[in-house]
Amino acid sequence: MDELITTLAPLVAPFRDCVRTEVFLTFQALIAGWVVCLGPHTLSEVWQATGPAARRYHDAAYAVFHSAVREWGDLGIVLATLILTHLVPGGQVWVVVDDTLGHKRGAKVAFGGIFLDAVLSSRQRKVLRFGLNWVVLGVMAPIPLRPDRHFCLPVLWRLYRGKGRARFQTRSQAAAELARELAEAAPDRTSCAGRRRRLHQRHRAAGPAGEPPGHRAAALEGGVI
16 A cells, blocks of 8 residues: 555645655555554554555564654644644634543653543542653544534644753643644634633534534633634
8 A cells, every 4th residue: 555545645745845855755654554554543554555565674663753853833733734624614713622641561661640530530539640741632523424423623732841850831821822832833724712621611512503512601811712
């Protein structure tokens, strides 16, 4: 599988300028492999579902993430632009910011720490796990297959480094920086920010056209960005 189908290729092409040409070819193959992979979507399994896997070792796939020269922020902005163009072509843009925990193991994990695991925790029981804490910004968008609800599509992210470390930012500062980056990339659009928890409440409530479900339960934090 060396080429993408004609409907997918135009969506992947804008990412070409974010990486070197040879890296983009591998990146493109991984996207195709992710779509057709039938087993667990680990990087190894995805690579085996691609055509280049028969000619190249697995380290080519891993190198895309650990050593290839690229700027993740540029990738995120391109992804956000595609989402706004195809799924939210006009009007206000609702963005949601939250932090999430990526579980990690090992004695040497850069910027690793003990953080709250929101998935395993409840109101009565707090669960702490070791890993990396990411601040993630997502765009609320309707999906054609489910017009009755909106989905939060993550596009930008920052690693929380913890107090006392270089380039430390609080989670709120990181979230504000991500929101500014998105606003600067789409200056002709109005962005509204809401807390994830409040947007999640009453997500099945029907709202006026163009507004995300549960908008009556959402509170604008600072109004228009």
